[in-house]
Amino acid sequence: MDILAELAAVLEHRKTQPPESSYVASLYARGLDAILKKIGEEATETVLAAKDGVPDKIVHELADLWFHSLVLLAHQGLRPEQVLAELERRFGRSGLAEKAGRSRAESPPNPEPAADPAPASGRDSGPT
Ligand SMILES: N=c1c2ncn([C@@H]3O[C@H](COP(=O)(O)OP(=O)(O)OP(=O)(O)O)[C@@H](O)[C@H]3O)c2ncn1[C@@H]1O[C@H](COP(=O)(O)O)[C@@H](O)[C@H]1O
Structure with missing residues (x-):
């Protein structure tokens, strides 16, 4: 059995x-907000560790982040x-290609063609 399972x-x-x-x-008992707070803290600590550039610290903080993410999954009835x-499912699909496909799918359909503009000649502009 692997460590995640x-x-x-x-x-x-x-x-x-x-x-x-x-x-x-105790985290379960404190509820979803407490779990989310820990994830936020650990994400911030990961960012700070990466900025410090100390490899062991990065691994340590990421382990904390992954662990608390696993707690969130379990709390939500989900599995790793x-x-x-x-x-x-995403493996091998370029992030750039995925993003390009997403923005096409999300962009609204072409608008209806605009009605003919009013004649420029002034013929139908009524009495002056
Ligand atoms: N992998 C972990 C693990 N990683 C981190 N932590 C705990 O996460 C907590 C939060 O880490 P912090 O660095 O924020 O420490 P802190 O500031 O003291 O925490 P808070 O007071 O803010 O809660 C610490 O108490 C760590 O010990 C973990 N606690 C448990 N596990 C695993 O979960 C299993 C079950 O744990 P228990 O439920 O505690 O038996 C253990 O056998 C481990 O395999």
């Missing part, structure tokens, strides 16, 4: 445990394999 199984089991028994159980499957 192993950890996901532990995170699932923690749903049955009392909050005082473990860190993950679903994220892995999405990455597999």
